[in-house]
Amino acid sequence: MKKSDLILIAIAVIILIPIALLLVNTKSGDKALVKSDGQTIDVLDLSVDGTYRYENKYGFNIVEVRDKNVRVIEADCPGHDCINKGFIKRNNESVICLPHHFEVIISSDKEEYDVVVQ
Amino acid sequence: MKKVNKITFLGLFTAMALILSFLETLIPNIVPIPGFKIGLANFAVLMALYLYGFKEALIVDLVRILLSAILFGSFFSFFYALSGAALALTIELIIKKTDKFSPVGVSVFGAIFHNLGQFLLAGFIIRSLGIFYYLPFTLIFCILTGFFNGYLVTILKDRLKNIKK
Numbered sequence: 001m002k003k004s005d006l007i008l009i010a011i012a013v014i015i016l017i018p019i020a021l022l023l024v025n026t027k028s029g030d031k032a033l034v035k036s037d038g039q040t041i042d043v044l045d046l047s048v049d050g051t052y053r054y055e056n057k058y059g060f061n062i063v064e065v066r067d068k069n070v071r072v073i074e075a076d077c078p079g080h081d082c083i084n085k086g087f088i089k090r091n092n093e094s095v096i097c098l099p100h101h102f103e104v105i106i107s108s109d110k111e112e113y114d115v116v117v118q
Numbered sequence: 119m120k121k122v123n124k125i126t127f128l129g130l131f132t133a134m135a136l137i138l139s140f141l142e143t144l145i146p147n148i149v150p151i152p153g154f155k156i157g158l159a160n161f162a163v164l165m166a167l168y169l170y171g172f173k174e175a176l177i178v179d180l181v182r183i184l185l186s187a188i189l190f191g192s193f194f195s196f197f198y199a200l201s202g203a204a205l206a207l208t209i210e211l212i213i214k215k216t217d218k219f220s221p222v223g224v225s226v227f228g229a230i231f232h233n234l235g236q237f238l239l240a241g242f243i244i245r246s247l248g249i250f251y252y253l254p255f256t257l258i259f260c261i262l263t264g265f266f267n268g269y270l271v272t273i274l275k276d277r278l279k280n281i282k283k
Contacts, residue, residue: 001220001222001269001272002218002219002220002222002223004218004219004223005219005220005222005223005226005268008219008223008226008227009222009226009261009265012226012230012257012261013261016254016257016258016261017258019254020254020255020258023251023254023255035244035246035248037244037245038244038245038246078192078193078194079192079194079195084146092248092251093251094246094248094249094251096240096244096246096248096249098194098198098240098243098244099194101243101244101245102244103244103246103248103249105246105248
């Protein structure tokens with residue numbers, strides 16, 4: 001190993017760890033934007049439980065809202081990566097279904113982080 | 119004889135890459151990108167790059183991606199794997215040419231750009247930047263595997279020099 005290798009890894013770690021910690025500590029969101037091809041087609045209120053079906057020209061996805069969490073429970077995409085992703089709840093977290101160009105992303109009107117310096 | 123020897127070893131590297139690709143499919147996917155992997159298979163490609171050269175590494179990489187898409191993936195995973203691999207191999211070649219980094223640095227750079235390539239393609243396809251939320255997490259994992267791949271290549275490349283004879 002050369003010195004430049006260590007510098008590269010050190011820089012990567014110094015940049016990535018704080019960003020990852022910051023992202024993990026974001027607050028739960030209170031709404032979910034449902035997007036198809038980049039266009040917002042629906043906004044779900046996370047305080048209301050329910051299941052919703054969305055269909056576009058690529059296929060369908062069924063989204064479930066339960067206890068302020070969101071997940072995709074059914075889809076006719078080949079890999080089912082969207083279903084395997086499971087529940088999401090933090091602000092800016094998202095479930096995407098690439099074959100369907102479909103995305104559910106958590107959003108919030110409130111403060112973004114748990115810790116606010118007064 | 120030299121040619122037969124080379125074909126045999128490239129075949130072995132490809133087989134090794136395929137086995138590693140299969141192992142990766144057993145690891146739960148942390149991001150919903152079809153074909154997104156932490157990059158274990160890059161070890162075999164990196165070995166081919168260091169023992170033979172760019173052309174040979176490209177062949178091993180392409181055959182691996184095609185076969186693993188047919189065996190364990192889908193039509194979609196083929197393109198995502200290809201986008202990441204193309205960018206990663208190009209960057210690895212450039213970094214290797216500069217001669218400032220050992221295989222560890224080359225491998226880590228490859229891992230970083232493999233990630234970026236896949237995220238950019240995915241972001242472009244769904245026309246949203248939301249997926250980049252996961253980039254820091256995947257980068258941490260991929261840099262770790264990149265580090266181990268590079269370290270293994272550092273150890274093995276001098277010991278396996280003789281296979282070219």
